[in-house]
Amino acid sequence: MGLFRRTRILFFIFVYLLLSSSVSHSFPFPKRHKHKIEGPIKTLVVLVMENRSFDHMLGWLKKIRPDIDGLSGSEFNRINASDPTSRAVSVSDDAFFIDSDPGHSIQAIREQIFGCNESSANPAPMNGFVQQAESMGVEGMSKNVMSGFKPDLLPVYTELANEFAVMDRWFASVPASTQPNRFYVHSATSHGASSNVRKDLIHGFPQKTIFDSLDENGLTFGIYYQNIPATLFFKSLRKLKHIIKFHDYKLKFKLHAKMGKLPNYVVIEQRYFDVDLFPANDDHPSHDVALGQRFVKDVYETLRASPQWKEMALLITYDEHGGFYDHVPTPVSGVPNPDGIIGPDPYYFPFDRLGVRVPTFLISPWIDKGTVIHKPSGPTPSSQFEHSSIAATVKKLFNLQSNFLTKRDAWAGTFEKYFYLRDTPREDCPEKLPEVKTTLRPRGPKEDVELSEFQMELIQLASQLNGDYILNSYPDIGRQMSVGMANRYAEDAVKRFLEAGRAALRAGANETALVTKIYGIENLLFGFGKNWLKDIKNRVKIDLIGVISKGACNFLDMTPRLPLVAFEEFDKSFGVKSEV
Numbered sequence: 001m002g003l004f005r006r007t008r009i010l011f012f013i014f015v016y017l018l019l020s021s022s023v024s025h026s027f028p029f030p031k032r033h034k035h036k037i038e039g040p041i042k043t044l045v046v047l048v049m050e051n052r053s054f055d056h057m058l059g060w061l062k063k064i065r066p067d068i069d070g071l072s073g074s075e076f077n078r079i080n081a082s083d084p085t086s087r088a089v090s091v092s093d094d095a096f097f098i099d100s101d102p103g104h105s106i107q108a109i110r111e112q113i114f115g116c117n118e119s120s121a122n123p124a125p126m127n128g129f130v131q132q133a134e135s136m137g138v139e140g141m142s143k144n145v146m147s148g149f150k151p152d153l154l155p156v157y158t159e160l161a162n163e164f165a166v167m168d169r170w171f172a173s174v175p176a177s178t179q180p181n182r183f184y185v186h187s188a189t190s191h192g193a194s195s196n197v198r199k200d201l202i203h204g205f206p207q208k209t210i211f212d213s214l215d216e217n218g219l220t221f222g223i224y225y226q227n228i229p230a231t232l233f234f235k236s237l238r239k240l241k242h243i244i245k246f247h248d249y250k251l252k253f254k255l256h257a258k259m260g261k262l263p264n265y266v267v268i269e270q271r272y273f274d275v276d277l278f279p280a281n282d283d284h285p286s287h288d289v290a291l292g293q294r295f296v297k298d299v300y301e302t303l304r305a306s307p308q309w310k311e312m313a314l315l316i317t318y319d320e321h322g323g324f325y326d327h328v329p330t331p332v333s334g335v336p337n338p339d340g341i342i343g344p345d346p347y348y349f350p351f352d353r354l355g356v357r358v359p360t361f362l363i364s365p366w367i368d369k370g371t372v373i374h375k376p377s378g379p380t381p382s383s384q385f386e387h388s389s390i391a392a393t394v395k396k397l398f399n400l401q402s403n404f405l406t407k408r409d410a411w412a413g414t415f416e417k418y419f420y421l422r423d424t425p426r427e428d429c430p431e432k433l434p435e436v437k438t439t440l441r442p443r444g445p446k447e448d449v450e451l452s453e454f455q456m457e458l459i460q461l462a463s464q465l466n467g468d469y470i471l472n473s474y475p476d477i478g479r480q481m482s483v484g485m486a487n488r489y490a491e492d493a494v495k496r497f498l499e500a501g502r503a504a505l506r507a508g509a510n511e512t513a514l515v516t517k518i519y520g521i522e523n524l525l526f527g528f529g530k531n532w533l534k535d536i537k538n539r540v541k542i543d544l545i546g547v548i549s550k551g552a553c554n555f556l557d558m559t560p561r562l563p564l565v566a567f568e569e570f571d572k573s574f575g576v577k578s579e580v
């Protein structure tokens with residue numbers, strides 16, 4: 001590698017020495033005027049579970065709660081949706097443990113809701129779930145997708161439904177998989193992703209998020225994660241100033257709640273990896289739904305015990321339906337494309353219809369017992385509750401001066417009015433939810449299984465955070481990993497990423513810088529003399545700050561033990577991968 005080439009590489013890497021004596025240790029946050037929140041809710045907590053439809057989780061509640069739009073018991077799908085004489089599979093209330101993952105790609109979901117490849121029927125007939133399941137060739141799958149849980153197997157949800165509000169018209173934002181739907185929750189668009197988009201997963205999705213709007217208005221947010229925060233897929237959350245808003249759920253959630261220090265917008269992420277010591281609690285097949293129940297119970301009871309409880313609301317929803325049957329037609333008309341971006345080849349999905357209905361709860365002492373919230377009453381006649389309703393409601397609830405994020409949250413129904421129906425908060429909210437004693441799985445976690453698609457994406461995110469994404473083995477980096485290995489890899493990547501970010505903040509780095517770890521920087525530095533920093537500084541146009549790796553430090557005769565990281569100014573393109 002010639003000096004010229006090395007110089008070009010280093011053009012992107014202005015390394016600022018941590019050990020420089022001129023480092024400022026002051027906290028680099030400007031004081032802002034406090035934004036006043038008028039309404040009763042000062043903190044909204046959002047928990048997005050994985051991959052279950054409304055009818056699968058809550059459909060059978062209708063037996064004891066006829067006001068909820070659940071199952072009558074006579075719903076069915078045929079194994080061939082276009083053949084009225086083919087065998088019918090009816091809904092059943094015997095869901096227990098689902099091992100394999102039903103289909104939920106954009107094609108599979110189209111078949112589930114329309115029964116064929118033609119997507120013009122309105123209302124959508126919701127008659128292809130069994131046909132799609134049959135096509136997967138997995139024994140018992142078509143029965144599984146039509147099954148639902150008996151309410152007494154999900155005692156935490158049954159109690160929450162009786163104590164607070166069930167929203168029985170809340171849809172996934174996109175008839176596609178986990179990741180696009182999770183993007184809608186915080187940014188009202190998936191920026192064109194209808195599945196996994198590798199390039200954007202590496203560089204981070206560039207769209208504006210509700211976190212940015214909150215920040216602009218001087219309000220606070222916090223992300224309480226367990227193995228790896230999927231919110232780091234957003235580029236803007238990789239800014240240095242946001243590093244300190246990521247907290248380990250285990251260490252900090254209860255503490256902050258108890259101290260009354262939860263921020264205005266709280267995102268709780270669950271365990272996405274199923275390992276012996278810490279089994280997954282996200283409800284994703286094949287994970288144990290009983291653990292999901294215990295997790296929801298833990299979150300609720302923590303909030304209930306907080307001095308902030310009377311100014312709080314908790315929204316629990318599911319990213320998507322996970323291939324499970326739901327009888328409510330997916331809205332297929334009057335849904336605006338958020339930002340003009342069309343999905344990729346070969347489907348060119350225009351983001352103009354929603355996904356399948358998912359279970360959603362609204363919990364707060366401002367909500368009356370046994371409330372059911374159906375369709376929203378605006379802002380347009382076609383408006384619906386869907387994941388963008390969260391950003392739309394945050395804007396109204398907290399009176400944000402920022403614009404809507406996209407056309408989608410401007411259109412989505414909002415739920416702030418349900419906090420204004422009482423004069424005072426309730427005093428009778430349960431302090432504890434029912435114990436969940438039974439396991440809903442005949443076995444423990446299997447650490448040695450392959451990764452699911454979403455877990456692969458999380459590993460790709462982790463490889464971005466720790467710099468491995470420039471290796472030739474990316475994007476197959478997770479292919480050789482078992483779930484157990486992947487869990488360790490992801491946790492380690494997150495730990496080092498956040499540590500490095502905090503170190504840079506302490507060193508006085510510009511808070512708008514993005515954190516980017518660059519693999520093998522020490523090799524690039526080799527060959528420059530001791531004045532290399534000055535040389536680069538003279539040439540560099542972008543403001544990059546770095547913490548030196550052990551290797552480079554040895555070369556430079558220094559001794560820090562910090563991970564290798566560079567910090568890139570926000571909005572400048574990376575240019576690193578192609579150069580190395």
Ligand SMILES: *[C@@H]1O[C@H](CO)[C@@H](O)[C@H](O)[C@H]1NC(C)=O
Nearest residue numbers: 079080081082083084085086
């Ligand atoms: C489903 O039924 C239609 C209409 O009878 C028929 O044309 C088609 O071949 C059937 N599909 C399968 C997979 O059996």
Ligand SMILES: *[C@@H]1O[C@H](CO)[C@@H](O)[C@H](O)[C@H]1NC(C)=O
Nearest residue numbers: 107111115116117118128131
């Ligand atoms: C739908 O289209 C795909 C190709 O895009 C084809 O493989 C499949 O058989 C079609 N399914 C039906 C039910 O027509």
Ligand SMILES: *[C@@H]1O[C@H](CO)[C@@H](O)[C@H](O)[C@H]1NC(C)=O
Nearest residue numbers: 028510511512513543569570
């Ligand atoms: C940080 O960087 C931004 C973007 O380049 C710049 O506008 C800002 O003035 C910088 N802040 C400080 C404190 O240097």
Ligand SMILES: *[C@H]1O[C@H](CO)[C@@H](O)[C@H](O)[C@H]1NC(C)=O
Nearest residue numbers: 051104177178322452453454
């Ligand atoms: C849920 O998770 C899986 C695997 O984690 C992911 O690939 C998919 O997009 C999501 N949907 C379903 C139904 O699994």
